[in-house]
Amino acid sequence: MNxxxxxxxxxxxxxxxxxxxxxxxxxxxxxxxxxFVIMGxxxxxxxxxxKIMIGLKAPATGEVFYDGDAFWASGSEHQEQxxxxxxxxxxxxxxxxxxxxxxxxxxxxQLYTDMSPAEIRENAALKLALVGLKGFEDYYPNEISGxxxxxxxxxxxxALDPEILFFDEPSAGLDPISSRLLDxxxxxxxxxxxxxxxxxxxELASIFTIADxxxxxxxxxxxxIAHGDPKMLRDASPDPKxxxxxxxxxxxxxxxxxxxxx
Amino acid sequence: MVEKEKKLPALCRCEPSGxxxxxxxxxxxxxGHSAPAIDECTAVLASHPDARLIFAEDNxxxxxxxxxxxxxxxxxxxDGTSREFxxxxxxxxxxxxxxxxxxxxxxxxxxxxxxxxxxxxxxxKASLASVDRMTEGLSFLGSxxxxxxxxxxxxxxxxxxxxxxxxxxxxxxxFWIVSLISFLVGMILAFVGAVQLAxxxxxxxxxxxxxxxxxxxxxxMMTAIIMAGRTGAAFAAQLGTMRVNEExxxxxxMGIDPMEFLVVPRMLALMVMMPLxxxxxxxxxxxxxxxxxxGMLDLGVFEYIEQTRRSVSLTQIxxxxxxxxxxxxxxxxAGCLRxxxxxxxxxxxxxxxxxxxxxxxxxxxxxxxxxxVVLNVLGL
Numbered sequence: 001m002n003x004x005x006x007x008x009x010x011x012x013x014x015x016x017x018x019x020x021x022x023x024x025x026x027x028x029x030x031x032x033x034x035x036f037v038i039m040g041x042x043x044x045x046x047x048x049x050x051k052i053m054i055g056l057k058a059p060a061t062g063e064v065f066y067d068g069d070a071f072w073a074s075g076s077e078h079q080e081q082x083x084x085x086x087x088x089x090x091x092x093x094x095x096x097x098x099x100x101x102x103x104x105x106x107x108x109x110q111l112y113t114d115m116s117p118a119e120i121r122e123n124a125a126l127k128l129a130l131v132g133l134k135g136f137e138d139y140y141p142n143e144i145s146g147x148x149x150x151x152x153x154x155x156x157x158x159a160l161d162p163e164i165l166f167f168d169e170p171s172a173g174l175d176p177i178s179s180r181l182l183d184x185x186x187x188x189x190x191x192x193x194x195x196x197x198x199x200x201x202x203e204l205a206s207i208f209t210i211a212d213x214x215x216x217x218x219x220x221x222x223x224x225i226a227h228g229d230p231k232m233l234r235d236a237s238p239d240p241k242x243x244x245x246x247x248x249x250x251x252x253x254x255x256x257x258x259x260x261x262x
Numbered sequence: 263m264v265e266k267e268k269k270l271p272a273l274c275r276c277e278p279s280g281x282x283x284x285x286x287x288x289x290x291x292x293x294g295h296s297a298p299a300i301d302e303c304t305a306v307l308a309s310h311p312d313a314r315l316i317f318a319e320d321n322x323x324x325x326x327x328x329x330x331x332x333x334x335x336x337x338x339x340x341d342g343t344s345r346e347f348x349x350x351x352x353x354x355x356x357x358x359x360x361x362x363x364x365x366x367x368x369x370x371x372x373x374x375x376x377x378x379x380x381x382x383x384x385x386x387k388a389s390l391a392s393v394d395r396m397t398e399g400l401s402f403l404g405s406x407x408x409x410x411x412x413x414x415x416x417x418x419x420x421x422x423x424x425x426x427x428x429x430x431x432x433x434x435x436x437f438w439i440v441s442l443i444s445f446l447v448g449m450i451l452a453f454v455g456a457v458q459l460a461x462x463x464x465x466x467x468x469x470x471x472x473x474x475x476x477x478x479x480x481x482x483m484m485t486a487i488i489m490a491g492r493t494g495a496a497f498a499a500q501l502g503t504m505r506v507n508e509e510x511x512x513x514x515x516m517g518i519d520p521m522e523f524l525v526v527p528r529m530l531a532l533m534v535m536m537p538l539x540x541x542x543x544x545x546x547x548x549x550x551x552x553x554x555x556x557g558m559l560d561l562g563v564f565e566y567i568e569q570t571r572r573s574v575s576l577t578q579i580x581x582x583x584x585x586x587x588x589x590x591x592x593x594x595x596a597g598c599l600r601x602x603x604x605x606x607x608x609x610x611x612x613x614x615x616x617x618x619x620x621x622x623x624x625x626x627x628x629x630x631x632x633x634x635v636v637l638n639v640l641g642l
Contacts, residue, residue, distance in 0.1 A: 097607030113294030119328075123293070126331040130359060132366035135373040142607045161293050161326040185362075192358030193326075 006068075007032040007196045008053070008164065013062030015048050022048055025223050026062065028215050035190060035197045035210045037230065040217035041245065046200045047091075047168060049217070053198065054166050055083050066164075084112060087157035088166045092173070093149035095141040101128060101152050102137035108159045127155040131185060147178040154185070158193075165189075167199040171206050183209045204248060208234075216242050269295065270323050274332065276303040283313045285336060287352075288320035291329035300332065307336060315347040322353070330359045342368065395603075402599045409521035410529065418522040425527040432493045433535035437542075439492065440485055444476070444543035447484050448550025451475050456558050465559035469569035472551030477578045481544035483630055485536060486589035490622035494597035497528055498618035501601025502611040510602070520602070529594040536590030537583045544582060577642060585633055589626050596622040 008030040015022045022045035030036040038046050051057040053064055055071060064071045066082055074082070095104050105124040109115050115123070125137055131151040141149055150170065157165055170186065171179035183206045190197050201207060207214065207230050216226040216233070218241065226233050226242040234246035244251040270289040274297075277284050283306060291297070307313075315337060333356070337344050344364060349357045379387070412418045455471040501524060504510050513520050548570055555561040600618035604610050 098609035109293070115294055119297065119331075122335060123327060123331045126327055126334050126363060129334065129363040129366075134363075134366060135368035138374040140607070142605065158327070188358060188362055192355045192362065194355060 005032050006030075007034075007066070008036075008198070009065040009068075010049075010053070011063050011065065013049075013052060013064065014060045015045055015052060015057075016060040021060070021222060023217055023222055023224070026215075026217075028224065028227055030196060030198060031213065032196055033190070033194055034212040035186065035199060037207050037211040037214035038198065038200045038217065039202055039207060039214055039230075039245075041202065041219055044217040044219040046202075046217060050166060050168055050198070050200045054086055054088055055079055084160060085163040086166060087160065087162035087164070089150070089153045089157045089168065089170060091168045092146075093141065093153035095149060095152055095156065097141050100138050100140055101133070101144075101155070104141070104152065105156045105159050112160060124155075124159075127158050128152070130158065130189070131155045132181075147174050147182075150174065150182065151185075154182075158189070161193070162195065164196045164198065167197065167201070169201055169203075170199060171201060171203045176205075179203065179206060180209070186210055204246065207246075216245065270321065272298050272329075273320070274298050274300055274303060276300075276306040276336075278306060278310055278313065279316075281313060282316050283307065283310055284316050284318060285333075286318045286320050287329060287333070288322050290323040291325040291332075293326050293328050295328075297328055297332060300336075303336065311339065313345070315345055316351075317347065317349045318351045319353075325353070325356065327359070330356060330363065333360060334363050337364070398603060399599060402602065403595065405521050406525050406529065406595060406598070409519060409526050412522060413526050413530070418526055419518055420523050420527050425530060428527055428531035429535060431496075432489065432531045433539060436488065436492060436535075436539060439488055440539050440543055441546055443484055443488055444481065444546040445550040447480050448472055448476060448547030448552075449554050451480070451547070452551035452554035453558075456554060460559060465555070466561060466565065466569055468551060468555050468559060469561070469566050470573035472555075473548055473570040473574040474578060476544045476547035476551070477574050477582045479582075479630070481547055482536075482540040482582045482585040482589055483626065485540045485543045485586060486593060486626045487623060489532065489536065489539075489590070489593045490596070490619050490626065493532065494593045494618045494622045495615040497594065497597030498601040498604070498614040499611055501598055502604030502614040505602065505604045506606050506608075506611060525594075525598045525602075528598055529591060532590035532594040533587055536593075537586040540582055540586035541579075544579070581633075581637065581642065585630065588629060588633075592625040592629060593622045596625060 006029050010026055010028050010030075013026040014024040015026075026049065038049055040046050048057065052059045058072055063073060066085070069078075069082065071079060071082055095101070096107070099107070102121055102124040105127050106117075106120040109120045109123060110117075121137070125134075128134060128136055131154050133148060133151055133155065136144065136148070136152070141152065144152065150173075154167075154170075157167075165186075167186070170182055174182060186197060186199070187210055189195070197210075199206075199210065211230050213228065214226075214230045214233070215224045217223075218225045225239055226237055230246060233242055235243075237243050237246075240251055269292070272289040272291045272295070273287065275286045277286075285303070317333065333347075333349075337347050337360075339345065347360075349360055378384075409418060413420070451472050452468050455468045456465060459465050459467050459471070501510070504524075510520050510524075513523055552563070552566045552570075555566050556563065597618045600614040600621060604614040
């Protein structure tokens with residue numbers, strides 16, 4: 001639907017908690033309509049990078065551009081405007097527990113559009129239907145299962161028809177089949193809506209299924225050590241660390257494999 | 263994002279053509295911009311309930327889920343079944359979304375039946391629920407008593423460090439708020455008394471009034487109410503959050519009784535600290551009364567102290583201390599009970615804290631009333 005143009009650009013970002021640098025010199029571009037994966041081992045700062053991209057935490061240095069618009073350099077009003085183009089699925093759904101699913105999805109429509117309550121409800125019902133939760137409008141989050149919460153969270157992320165969807169560990173805590181269905185759902189929604197998707201995950205199966213492009217954050221050197229299509233990286237990355245990660249530790253577990261693939 | 267200068271109004275037409283209905287959509291469909299009225303459309307659809315829908319576009323501009331929501335509404339009949347449709351003339355994205363929306367049918371029985379019950383049904387449900395709550399409360403009280411018994415014979419499993427922290431939190435950390443409140447209560451009592459007693463030239467009896475009221479009633483009661491708001495709510499919120507996070511289940515699965523581990527230390531902390539705080543509140547209240555006595559009634563310091571000493575017997579102080587212990591148990595039990603009963607959402611935690619405060623205050627006042635009756639009968 002869209003030509004592959006630049007959508008998000010992360011430029012020279014350093015993230016730190018106080019004096020403690022987590023990642024430095026992060027530079028990459030997310031193309032419009034791509035599914036972009038941020039991966040790396042536990043504790044490498046994936047989620048922190050996501051927080052910087054969605055405007056929850058300021059980077060120590062560097063800037064994030066949306067369609068060439070600098071996010072952190074702009075005033076809070078403009079930031080709010082940019083944020084309205086983001087749909088975010090948090091790790092455990094983060095649904096508001098005092099609201100029904102329809103109210104959860106309708107909240108931002110109620111705040112930011114002039115839609116009538118009936119229109120909001122219809123749209124919320126459609127979004128629940130899109131994620132396979134038709135008929136669950138009046139349920140409270142604590143009445144549904146973990147996988148359903150995740151899908152309801154996705155429906156809420158879609159509420160304002162955002163330009164960019166961010167997912168924090170979408171398959172964490174899901175069974176393999178639900179996780180696969182969620183991956184397919186992400187791809188179908190991306191194809192149908194033509195949105196850009198940014199996913200933080202370390203689930204290899206889902207990385208290979210959904211990713212068009214990815215970065216690999218390394219906790220040791222504290223920077224990104226690979227960038228590209230994950231399948232290519234798995235087969236041809238010059239860095240054994242990246243290949244080892246994408247091969248689920250095969251290289252270190254069976255040193256013989258090193259000879260074959262490297 | 264490409265912003266078009268001019269937005270075309272969204273349109274939607276339905277025309278019956280043979281066996282099917284032709285639905286034409288066009289214009290810009292953007293979330294938050296009013297969708298066209300579809301009354302005519304629904305009328306056409308209603309008169310042809312079995313007709314197949316053929317979608318067509320007429321100068322369709324930008325679209326988002328508002329368009330898909332409308333199409334879905336046209337496709338779905340009022341009884342929940344859906345019509346056949348042909349969307350091949352629409353953009354691929356719309357087709358994809360329609361496919362997704364109708365891929366998973368509604369699970370049978372999933373939709374909640376809304377509607378109000380009759381008044382008798384509601385009354386019945388409410389009574390049954392209140393019986394349930396009462397049973398729950400009683401069984402909580404029972405298991406708390408058993409756990410406390412196990413503590414007394416040294417069999418309860420709990421952490422001593424946790425108990426000390428609780429004692430610090432409920433006692434030492436409440437020092438300033440108890441000081442302030444009881445000093446002011448003493449002053450208020452003295453003000454009220456001074457105005458009345460001065461009329462009879464009996465100003466010195468302000469010392470009796472304040473001394474008796476503080477030691478027998480207000481010292482214990484004000485401390486208990488402070489504790490209910492401060493500590494009872496904290497207990498309920500803490501245990502409620504532990505319930506939400508499944509920490510209480512984790513304790514049970516390790517073979518640790520949450521009653522022994524969580525409830526007993528909290529009861530103990532309040533049982534130990536409440537009488538101490540109440541005694542301290544008595545003292546501060548009497549000092550507050552003395553400030554008013556000296557300032558307004560020109561009483562001497564020693565005169566006031568001597569009058570207080572003569573009017574307040576040890577029995578009065580003992581009654582206050584015993585009440586304080588009982589109130590401490592009530593606050594701890596109410597707080598822990600509401601925390602353990604907490605549902606599993608953030609809202610439920612808030613409700614648990616509120617209900618803990620309300621329950622403890624009601625219990626405190628009712629128990630104080632019972633004390634008054636019983637002590638009156640006993641002639642104390």
